[in-house]
Amino acid sequence: MKFDSLDIARASIEIAISSSRSEEDKKVKSFRDQGIKTVAVDIGGNLIDSIPKIIERAIISARRTGVVKESHVHDGAVAGAAREAIMQVAEKASGLNAGGKIGIARYEEHLSVTIFMSIGLLHLNEVVIGLAHRSIPDWT
Known part of the structure; x- marks a missing residue:
């Protein structure tokens, strides 16, 4: 079966909203069986101060799990998409x-x-989601 950008966006959303490590592992395996490579990265802290670390973790986890290869083009695509997704939620997370x-x-x-996250002050939480897509060469 062939997948398009909407299907892959749905896959990244499903991985991001998984509520437990076991659910995440099941989804990763299910997507892998369909030929879709996925990975999830837990994040936390002050979002604005953590942007470089979040982007770095996204690149490293994508490389380690084989979602992308270690190359300038693939790293740039992950970094750019991660940054764009973060910027979509950053306004609500400021401070x-x-x-x-x-x-x-x-x-x-x-x-x-x-990026799917809860932004909180005491018990007042806001739930936000940001999504970005990139096209990269298929070097598989």
Whole structure:
């Protein structure tokens, strides 16, 4: 079966919103069986101060799990999509603590990064989601 950018965006969202490590592992395996490479990265802390670390963790986890290869083009695509997804939620997170997960999915030339998180002040939490897509060469 062939997948398009919408399918890969859905996959990254599903990985990002998984509520437990076991659910995440099941989804990763299910997507892998379909030929879609996925990975999730837990994140937390002050979002604005953590942007470089979040992007770095996204790149490293995507490399380690084989979602992308170690190359300037692939690293740049992950970094750019992660940064764009972060910027979509950054306005609500300014100065507050946040916790959540980044979901990364890839199929052939389609790469999608989703950030799903809770932003809180005491018990008043806001839930936000950001999504970005990049096209990269299929070097599989």
